[in-house]
Amino acid sequence: MTIETEAQAQAWLRDVVGADVAAMDRLARLAILLTEENERQNLVARGTLPHVWQRHILDSAQLLAVPRETVPDGSWLDLGTGAGFPGLAIAALQPSRPITLVDSRKLRTEWLARAAADLGLGNVTVVLSRVEDLPPQQHAVISARAFAPLDRLLQLSARFSTPETLWLLPKGAKAAHELAELPQGWRHMFHVEQSLTDSNAGVIAGRLLDTPTLKRHTGKHSKVPNP
Template sequence: MNNDSFAALLAAKGLTVDDRQLEQFNRYFQLLVEWNERMNLTGITERDAVYEKHFYDSVALSFVTDMSATSSLADIGSGAGFPSLPLKICFPHLKVTIVDSLNKRIQFLQHVAAELGLEGVTCVHGRAEDIARQKEHRDRYDLVTARAVARLAALNELCLPFARTGGLFAAMKGTDPAEELEEAGRSLRELKGKVRRIVPMQLPLEQSERHVILIDKLAATPRAYPRKAGTPVKQPLL
């Protein structure tokens, strides 16, 4: 996929990117492939696939949320920087905080942000359960994202504590999340979240299924949450 075809895919959704932004995506792709040779960042390294399954898929969040009204974003368990860094490239005004438990990945993300000249990107090494207890991160962010991290019942406890009251948590999923939603009722109640809507999408070329679950944060996080590191995934609120 060349720059023109990627730009055309985004333009079809009303998103315009300039030459500098396209070059940032190009450099991001190069760094992803380079670093992937010495650490496991992604199983997808072919250019067309990276651009569609990582870059486009990440930016697709902007098709269903108002990024112009979003100033701060927290990306929980970001891995190789998805969806936050592609969103940051397209929407430079975003103040991005990335939380990841693996220090090697944090080093990669810091390097990418520096190489691409992305300002306002903070990379935090630690478990989401611990970081969400810190005053500077708790109940703070306009938008919280997580992409393919855990089932929703666990994910709500990992992510909703970062969202401010009136903010939004966007859980990015693959196939139909109906079963996950059914089992997540208690965690939504406990963590003060309410599903706004579930948006089905398709990748433009491969046509594979995607779903974004948009969850409103109704009130401040109760003091009991999140529980200690590891507990939300091992013993989700069911």
């Protein structure tokens, strides 16, 4: 199923995710803030703004209803969050869940902090940092939307994960290819689900069970056989 209209996207949020009136109001306000800020800095492609519910809000919210996965309670880490997707949209839907938004661009993080405050989202922490420089801290959920190729993403962020952490990674048309090309040594239970917003796009979801031994400074894997 592919959701193709703004009305369908809003209906899905209410019917599937269970977004109440307050959550829908927060998301509507987020759409306004995004449109206004996009005049000052290029947060998203201008052509996507008339379809913001489908292209950005629903594209984020679908992570709460990925088939074959149950999203655990606990803290959520969104890496390379950019315009706040998926992390800020998830925070608007789940205002009691601690969510950390990480981005290395100062203007982006300043806007994210203002938007979170405007939406009354005290559950959001905005961090200006490269992923490489973040202190290690485990999270229940890790997301990243078009942030880095899967192998590189895992190298950078496996230290934030436990075997119980759920990874939710919108990957566009390259999802299946990136998963198939993941080098030997990563023990995982990842799979690809079709995106609700694009019939050609996929979401990599699942758990990272173990990591290969990484050679210092080179970023290359030593060979660790699968069990």
